[in-house]
Amino acid sequence: MEITVDQMYQIENKGHDMGFLKKFMMENAGAASVRRLVDKLGNIESKNIVIFVGLGNNGGDGLVMARHLAGYGAKVTVVLLGTFEKIKTEESNWNWSILEKMTSVKLMTGNSFNFHFTPDVIVDAILGTGISGEIKEPYASAINFINQTDCFKFAVDVPSGLDPQTGETANICTKCDMTVTFHKMKQGIPKRKDLTGELFVEKIGIPPEAEEGIL
Numbered sequence: 001m002e003i004t005v006d007q008m009y010q011i012e013n014k015g016h017d018m019g020f021l022k023k024f025m026m027e028n029a030g031a032a033s034v035r036r037l038v039d040k041l042g043n044i045e046s047k048n049i050v051i052f053v054g055l056g057n058n059g060g061d062g063l064v065m066a067r068h069l070a071g072y073g074a075k076v077t078v079v080l081l082g083t084f085e086k087i088k089t090e091e092s093n094w095n096w097s098i099l100e101k102m103t104s105v106k107l108m109t110g111n112s113f114n115f116h117f118t119p120d121v122i123v124d125a126i127l128g129t130g131i132s133g134e135i136k137e138p139y140a141s142a143i144n145f146i147n148q149t150d151c152f153k154f155a156v157d158v159p160s161g162l163d164p165q166t167g168e169t170a171n172i173c174t175k176c177d178m179t180v181t182f183h184k185m186k187q188g189i190p191k192r193k194d195l196t197g198e199l200f201v202e203k204i205g206i207p208p209e210a211e212e213g214i215l
């Protein structure tokens with residue numbers, strides 16, 4: 001069954017109100033994404049993985065992935081597209097503050113993408129269901145950088161720039177090899193397999209009762 005983006009937000013909020021907090025949904029989203037990536041790529045120990053992180057909860061999922069990937073021995077670099085103070089949500093903030101205590105993950109902020117290595121994998125955690133309008137800087141430059149880099153590209157929830165409701169793209173959009181979306185498929189995503197690559201839906205622990213009255 002495919003659902004609308006609006007239904008997804010309603011279900012998420014109802015689950016949160018039931019006591020299954022968004023920070024736990026985020027944890028499950030990031031963990032499920034890493035499991036899919038490891039299933040696909042096998043041993044990721046010592047692989048260079050760059051995670052581009054936006055300031056909303058799509059970025060938060062990327063921050064969770066960073067912690068899990070470090071646990072697999074990957075060399076993880078997180079590029080926060082903005083400053084720490086501008087992170088918009090409590091749950092993303094919480095995950096950023098954990099990474100600040102981890103020397104195994106390199107944290108970068110701002111809009112210079114000079115890496116002293118070639119990424120083996122890029123994780124696109126820039127924009128998800130919260131996208132609206134044309135892509136602004138520094139997100140646009142990050143999307144261009146991703147599209148110009150030759151490596152495996154993994155989209156968290158939806159390739160950034162793709163509207164998960166309509167399947168239409170903004171002025172730019174990442175082209176990915178794999179996409180993992182959460183809870184249930186959103187209507188616009190499967191229309192654009194050319195951008196998503198392999199597409200999976202993962203449950204993130206939301207009680208089915210949170211759908212009552214919505215679906």
Ligand SMILES: NC(=O)C1=CN([C@@H]2O[C@H](COP(=O)(O)OP(=O)(O)OC[C@H]3O[C@@H](n4cnc5c(N)ncnc54)[C@H](O)[C@@H]3O)[C@@H](O)[C@H]2O)[C@H](O)CC1
Pocket residue numbers: 008012022025026029054055056057058059060061088089126127128129130131132133134135136137139156157158170182183204
């Ligand atoms: N489905 C679930 O139950 C869960 C989903 N999770 C993840 O959360 C995101 C949605 O998070 P949200 O904070 O609502 O939105 P985004 O992160 O997609 O982005 C909002 C952020 O981006 C800015 N923005 C919007 N449009 C643009 C633009 N065109 N250019 C530049 N910037 C833009 C906006 O200002 C906001 O700051 C979902 O996709 C999942 O990945 C959760 O983990 C919980 C469970």
Ligand SMILES: [K+]
Pocket residue numbers: 058124125126127128155156157158159160
């Ligand atoms: K994304």
